[in-house]
Amino acid sequence: MQPDVIIIGGGVIGAACAYFLAGRGVKVLVLERSHLGAGASGTTAAIVSISGSSGTPEALRPLNVEGYHLILKIAQEFDRSLEIIHGGMLYAAMNDREADEIRPFYEEIRQMGIDCKLMNPDEARQFEPLLGPAIRAALYNPACYHVNPFRLVQGYLDVAMRQGARIECGVEVREITTSNGRVEQVVTDKGAYQADWVVVAGGAHTSGLLSSSLGLRIPIVPARGQVILTEACRRMTEHVIMFLNHLYVRQTASGNFYLGSHTEFVGFENRITLEKITAFTQFFTRAVPMLGRLRALRFFAGFRPVCDDNLPVIGPVPGCPNLLVASGHGRAGMRFSASTGKSVSEMIVDGRTEHPMEAFSPGRFAQG
Numbered sequence: 300m301q302p303d304v305i306i307i308g309g310g311v312i313g314a315a316c317a318y319f320l321a322g323r324g325v326k327v328l329v330l331e332r333s334h335l336g337a338g339a340s341g342t343t344a345a346i347v348s349i350s351g352s353s354g355t356p357e358a359l360r361p362l363n364v365e366g367y368h369l370i371l372k373i374a375q376e377f378d379r380s381l382e383i384i385h386g387g388m389l390y391a392a393m394n395d396r397e398a399d400e401i402r403p404f405y406e407e408i409r410q411m412g413i414d415c416k417l418m419n420p421d422e423a424r425q426f427e428p429l430l431g432p433a434i435r436a437a438l439y440n441p442a443c444y445h446v447n448p449f450r451l452v453q454g455y456l457d458v459a460m461r462q463g464a465r466i467e468c469g470v471e472v473r474e475i476t477t478s479n480g481r482v483e484q485v486v487t488d489k490g491a492y493q494a495d496w497v498v499v500a501g502g503a504h505t506s507g508l509l510s511s512s513l514g515l516r517i518p519i520v521p522a523r524g525q526v527i528l529t530e531a532c533r534r535m536t537e538h539v540i541m542f543l544n545h546l547y548v549r550q551t552a553s554g555n556f557y558l559g560s561h562t563e564f565v566g567f568e569n570r571i572t573l574e575k576i577t578a579f580t581q582f583f584t585r586a587v588p589m590l591g592r593l594r595a596l597r598f599f600a601g602f603r604p605v606c607d608d609n610l611p612v613i614g615p616v617p618g619c620p621n622l623l624v625a626s627g628h629g630r631a632g633m634r635f636s637a638s639t640g641k642s643v644s645e646m647i648v649d650g651r652t653e654h655p656m657e658a659f660s661p662g663r664f665a666q667g
């Protein structure tokens with residue numbers, strides 16, 4: 300049976316789109332070239348917060364607040380626990396300059412109605428005993444939790460499948476063809492598919508697919524993040540500890556520590572570099588000394604889909620209204636997954652959205 304909507308990509312964004320569309324009675328087919336969560340969504344720290352480590356652009360705030368609450372609500376429909384750890388985020392300043400940097404951030408979070416707390420070094424170490432003596436100041440934001448990212452992707456899709464969605468893994472989309480300003484076919488290595496609507500949620504590969512198929516310029520590039528996963532141990536903290544050099548640590552529900560990740564623009568070079576791993580271990584053993592005694596189990600890297608203006612790309616492609624893009628969420632795709640999926644479903648089903656979406660339109664690049 301022909302689907303109403305084909306979603307290209309079985310990452311968290313494609314999965315969230317499938318969840319909301321299927322919930323509105325739309326027949327959905329998800330095409331994933333590898334396995335679910337094969338892209339950035341399978342390597343992510345899966346931290347969901349109101350306001351991120353470098354602030355949240357004004358245009359994104361409604362989606363941020365909505366997405367934060369929606370994930371918690373939707374998780375109640377999942378068959379398996381999302382392994383939510385609701386411990387808040389502790390921004391840790393390691394020198395006086397960083398201590399100055401977190402003050403304006405404190406104001407920004409308070410303006411969003413969140414009761415956050417600034418701490419001096421003694422208060423910070425009392426609050427989070429894992430912190431080492433080098434800490435200079437800290438800011439606690441309680442509006443933050445972290446989850447198991449595979450469970451989030453699978454959870455969205457399990458619910459979508461209960462409502463009739465289909466998923467085909469191992470199907471690579473090679474081309475999207477159009478005719479008279481409408482999508483005609485989605486051509487794959489397993490044959491061609493047709494639908495009334497197509498949503499491209501290919502993560503960092505979105506740009507390549509759209510430019511090779513349609514000559515369309517959507518400036519989303521891969522931004523590598525490297526990760527160290529330690530052995531599991533007894534629960535030591537529920538906080539996400541976030542440093543201002545974009546390194547952070549969280550302890551997963553199974554007890555492993557996830558240490559990441561910096562941002563590197565090196566194309567799709569899927570390597571773990573000694574340079575980064577050395578920098579991480581040197582930093583973390585000073586900042587959170589206990590980590591130095593743990594065994595490292597795994598090293599891996601993921602590619603965030605980063606758009607050159609640091610805003611996601613959500614909406615119809617200019618000149619082809621039934622072809623939508625849902626990508627470019629950079630460092631915050633987990634955080635924005637539910638609100639993106641909901642907005643895409645509104646675009647397709649209602650023809651309008653609850654929140655303003657103009658700032659995220661693919662058309663903004665055609666104008667530039």
Ligand SMILES: Cc1cc2nc3c(=O)[nH]c(=O)nc-3n(C[C@H](O)[C@H](O)[C@H](O)COP(=O)(O)OP(=O)(O)OC[C@H]3O[C@@H](n4cnc5c(N)ncnc54)[C@H](O)[C@@H]3O)c2cc1C
Nearest residue numbers: 308310312332338339340346472502524601631632633634
């Ligand atoms: C190290 C790291 C840490 C992160 N931490 C956080 C965090 O704490 N909080 C947060 O909110 N975000 C975080 N992010 C960002 C977040 O993970 C991403 O923004 C999000 O996963 C992007 O999801 P996506 O579905 O757009 O892309 P992806 O997860 O990359 O999914 C795209 C999918 O499309 C498939 N695909 C691509 N091309 C084709 C094709 N031609 N045919 C068929 N299938 C195709 C791919 O195989 C892939 O499975 C982090 C990312 C990284 C790398």
